[in-house]
Amino acid sequence: MQIPPILAALRRHKMATVLIVLQIALTLAVVSNALFIVRTRVVHLSRPTGTDEAHIFVIRNGWIGSPAVQQVDARMRADLDALRRLSGVRDAFASEAYPLEGGWGLLARVKLQPEQRARPALAIVYFADQHALDTFGTRLVEGRNFRADEIASRGPYDKLAPATIIVTRDLANKLFPDDSALGRTVYLSDGPSAIVGIVDILQGPYAGSTTRTIDEDSILVPARLADPAGTVYIVRSQPGQLDTLMHAAPAALFAHDRLRTINPNGGVISLIQARAQGYATDRGVAIMMAAVCVLLLLATAGGVVGLSSFWVSQRRRQIGVRRALGATRKDILRHFQIENLLIVSAGVVLGSGLGVLANLALMRRYELPRLPPGLLLLGAVLLWLLGQLAVLGPARRAAAVPPAEATRSV
């Protein structure tokens, strides 16, 4: 319909048109990538750990004076006894790491044959005992829990070759994609272990983005790690007892043995706090990207309003002439709307290319996955709507230009 005259009009404002097209293209490239980052972060930080997070807290306990392994083991047993007897405690066990901790777990290579040549699967180890499943509140989907007689005492330099282990369903499926992993034998660093149980979900202690692929691949090893440096007590409280216990539990430990360190700030932490801390960066990045998106769209809308107003004011006489020659108000309105649609579309085409390029660069540098085309489309629709909204005001003002304008010279 009116497209050729619109193009002819735009040709008279080459530079301004190019500027708006570029601006829209850049906005689309940035907004689609930023929205994508927001989405991946939100998905990342809302993953469940598979535990009863609301009722679990952790005590990071250090030993003083590098005691011998046997001593450490005895003190750990005494501590666990004291913790489990405390009123309001549902269950407790000792490990060396906890979910959402953000690092320092023991990484194990899991082989299917002792002499395996292929790169072994990686998994993260939790040292555990028969109380671990109840403390975490994670569900056993197959097999059985550890028995009390299976729990070994392990020094920091001992070999990692437990006779039995429990694995997560995710790891079980990776190791044995075709049939059940229950009862099968795998090889950790130093020897064979039989899988006696499979739990539903149990996230490893790393919450970072670089370990994302193995975050759900955890192994429970039936042992108390009697590390002279220290240990982690994971405690599950009865409903409503968490806050009281987070003070009472360390006090009870100090009461029966002073030669330990539990740092006053951060030594006792609930999993809810650990989640907030562990994902602080993810949440922060998501907030910032979202804010930048909003600002960007506002800026672009502002730019469209400004330039459209300018064009309208420059073309008042031409509009008057068209109106005098019989164009209706609607025609004038339509003219500016279609003009805007054309400009935004050109920007969208260019911006899609730029967005994909930016995504490729981000993929290389920041290990981001590929940008789904749906998000580009969402960005494009947003920009089309925004463009129409922004041009509406100036276009209405243009439509209000009286035909008499054609006869006025100033």
Place this chain on the structure above:
Amino acid sequence: MISYYLDLAWRSCRRSKALTVLVIALMGCGVATCMVTYAVFRATSADPIPWKSSQLFVPQIDNFGPTNNNAGEPPDLLSYADGIALLHAHQAQRQTLLYAVKLAVVPGDRQRQPFSEPADAVTGDFFAMFDAPFRHGGGWSAADDDQGAAVVVINGTLNQQLFGGANSVGREISLDTHLYRIVGVLDDWQPRPRIFDHASAWDAFGKPVQIFIPFRRAIDLHEAPAGNVICGARKDDPEVPDWGSFLHGECTWIAAWAELPTHADAARYLGYLHNFAAEQQRIGRFDWPPNVRLRSLRRWMEVERVVPKASALSLIVALSFLAICLLNVVGLMLARFMRRAPEIGVRRALGASRGAICRQFLVEAAAIGLAGGALGLLLTAVGMAAIGLVFEPQIAALAHLDTSLVVSTVALAVATTLIAGLYPTWRAAQVQPAWQLKSNG
């Protein structure tokens, strides 16, 4: 003349209020976003020892071999055997071995609970090498190094906590049930990022290290590394059932530094590393050719990826945001200036040269830029307060508004607006006086 141009600019701003406000708001937002993210980036990527970083190097020796190393890269840390060999070879002006240990401070007062502080076991050259500032006393002697003496250097915060900030040199503190004599107190030394023990402690923006004990002392006490321990998975590795075989196994856990003042020194040291690895191959410890690295401190910060990803990413986004604002402002300035084509025509007809028109509009752009800078400054201050929402507290605490940031905010705003004003100004100067006068009737 400038005042006349400023007067003209002021009149034109009053005539098109909305457009002016829009341009200033865009510049303010764009500049503020950039400056806030830049403040964080600057804080996290800062060189902790800029006057000396080009002389400090990290040696790396591949004792894992091509099948177990990380894509051809030697491990970040050294094994005990390699570290000690380097130390004894004395090929650099100063050398340091260090690893993070876990030490609890046991206060003499039995009512106070023991607490742990970040601690490193270091060799004696460490303090001179990193220019650690002493408030009282100094480092320990070479003899203390060799004997593994029970001496300690503590940092300002711990000295404040234990001794109320008094000169505590010569007093004793109990660390993990052993008594140590304090030989030096540091002057609240907090290099950020904590690159010197990053490979071991992995805590670039955490609390500053408060306790330094002699490396040999920690080894003698069997202090296990509290930081990273990475072991190559070699089949013929001896099992590691005790401290002795851990010490002499192929696990890597020691961070090493060499001070090499000149390029020639660095080249010679790299040659030495190469020969060392070749010798290990010859005696059959390595069955692969020498694979060694010698990286400067700045390069090491890149390798270790000290700058948080979120920081670099947000800087990129902020820069794109500024670029879009810039494009936007070019368009709006064009609109602003071209709207005044009749005025330009009159001025040209009355004798103003093209240069004069250019000057007039550049002054106007700069004035708008200044206004944008002022707004940007305000928004930057607001953004700095809100920085804790986006970054972790320990990183957010590093970024602060200082004079250089204030100056660069305003400078960035003015420069950006001037750049944005260049094309519109050129267009304005092209206006034909005759044509304008004619069309004005």
